[in-house]
Amino acid sequence: MDVLKKECFGSFVVTYRQEVIDSAFVIKQLSNPRDTIKKGRGEIKILSAGDKLLACRRYIHGGLLRGITGDTFFREKRASAEFEITMFLEENGFPVVRPCGYITKNNLCTKDLYFLTFFEENALDLLEFLKSARRKERLRIIKSLARFLFEMGKLGIYHPDLHLQNVLVTKATGLLFLDFDRAYRKVVTKKDMENMFWRLNRFAEKKEKAGELTVTAEEKTLFLRTFEQLSGLHIMKDMAPQLGSKRLFYKLGWFLESFLYRRTRRANG
Numbered sequence: 427m428d429v430l431k432k433e434c435f436g437s438f439v440v441t442y443r444q445e446v447i448d449s450a451f452v453i454k455q456l457s458n459p460r461d462t463i464k465k466g467r468g469e470i471k472i473l474s475a476g477d478k479l480l481a482c483r484r485y486i487h488g489g490l491l492r493g494i495t496g497d498t499f500f501r502e503k504r505a506s507a508e509f510e511i512t513m514f515l516e517e518n519g520f521p522v523v524r525p526c527g528y529i530t531k532n533n534l535c536t537k538d539l540y541f542l543t544f545f546e547e548n549a550l551d552l553l554e555f556l557k558s559a560r561r562k563e564r565l566r567i568i569k570s571l572a573r574f575l576f577e578m579g580k581l582g583i584y585h586p587d588l589h590l591q592n593v594l595v596t597k598a599t600g601l602l603f604l605d606f607d608r609a610y611r612k613v614v615t616k617k618d619m620e621n622m623f624w625r626l627n628r629f630a631e632k633k634e635k636a637g638e639l640t641v642t643a644e645e646k647t648l649f650l651r652t653f654e655q656l657s658g659l660h661i662m663k664d665m666a667p668q669l670g671s672k673r674l675f676y677k678l679g680w681f682l683e684s685f686l687y688r689r690t691r692r693a694n695g
Contacts, residue, residue: 428513430527441506442527442542443513447475453529456482456540465551465591472545479545480526484538485607497538502530504607505539511583511606512543518581521574523594523604546602552593557639568645570601572652575622578603579657584618585609589629590639616659623650623665628676635680 429444440449452473459471459482471482485504486497505528512525524544531538552571556564571593578585585592587608594602612618627646633639650662 437532439530439532440527441509441530443525445526447478447480447526451475452480452482452542456529473542475526479547481523481543481545482529483541483543483605485541499537499539500535502528502537502539505530505541507610508541508606511609511611512604514611515578515581515583515603515606520577520581521599521602522606523602541607543604546594546596549594549596549602551591552595552601553590553633553639555595556590556641564645565648567595567601568649569652572649573656574601574603575619576653576656579614579619582611582614583609584612584614585622586625588622588625590626590633591629616661619653619657619659620661620665623653623661624668624672627672631673631676632680 430441431444431449432439432441433449434440435450435453438453440453442449452475455473456471460474460479461472463470463472463481465483468484468486471484473480473482484497485499509525509528512522515522516524523546526542526544528542529540531540552567555567559567575588583606585606585608587605592603592605594604596602630639630641634641647662650665653659654661
């Protein structure tokens with residue numbers, strides 16, 4: 427386990443691994459980063475750290491709660507838990523983007539939270555990769571994804587919010603996983619794995635509805651069969667009858683999210 431440092435800069439507290447980084451300089455860049463990358467509902471700030479680059483992600487709430495609470499937190503637990511899990515996975519040989527630390531900004535009664543990782547250059551998230559890859563490449567990477575999710579379960583990590591933009595594809599290392607916000611350690615059951623797969627499917631179908639991606643029945647079957655061969659669990663026969671009702675819940679959730687966020691944007695505008 428790495429030795430952790432904690433430094434204070436006014437209302438900011440930086441908790442980080444014992445790496446050679448200038449944490450004061452990192453804080454100064456929060457309001458004026460080197461670059462920003464739009465990612466899902468938020469953005470990634472690219473910060474300089476000596477001869478390295480850091481990716482800085484601000485925490486915001488997900489789901490329907492996001493329309494009410496936005497990026498307001500009362501404890502730093504979300505960030506510290508993700509940091510601990512990501513380091514645990516790295517120490518056990520699981521391919522993750524290397525974690526650096528996290529930042530807490532203490533307001534009057536609330537906190538702003540930021541997560542820091544070393545930036546992976548020349549990488550695509552899995553969504554972008556699947557959009558442009560050929561059939562053979564897609565099938566290869568889908569089998570690899572199933573294998574790594576099996577390994578994650580063996581390590582006792584349950585990730586209820588895993589989706590295609592939480593995985594990077596690089597030429598050097600293949601798949602790299604990131605964004606373990608809301609993941610936690612437990613004995614991972616068959617039901618847990620099914621829940622993770624439904625989350626992946628929900629994301630894929632949302633992107634398909636938006637015209638951004640198509641995942642074929644062949645690819646979904648390959649993913650599930652690969653996992654079944656590794657785990658010995660019969661997932662497909664239990665998931666198939668639920669598909670219709672799941673799609674109804676997807677549509678209801680998407681409608682409520684769009685309605686709530688539209689009203690919130692109008693109120694804030």
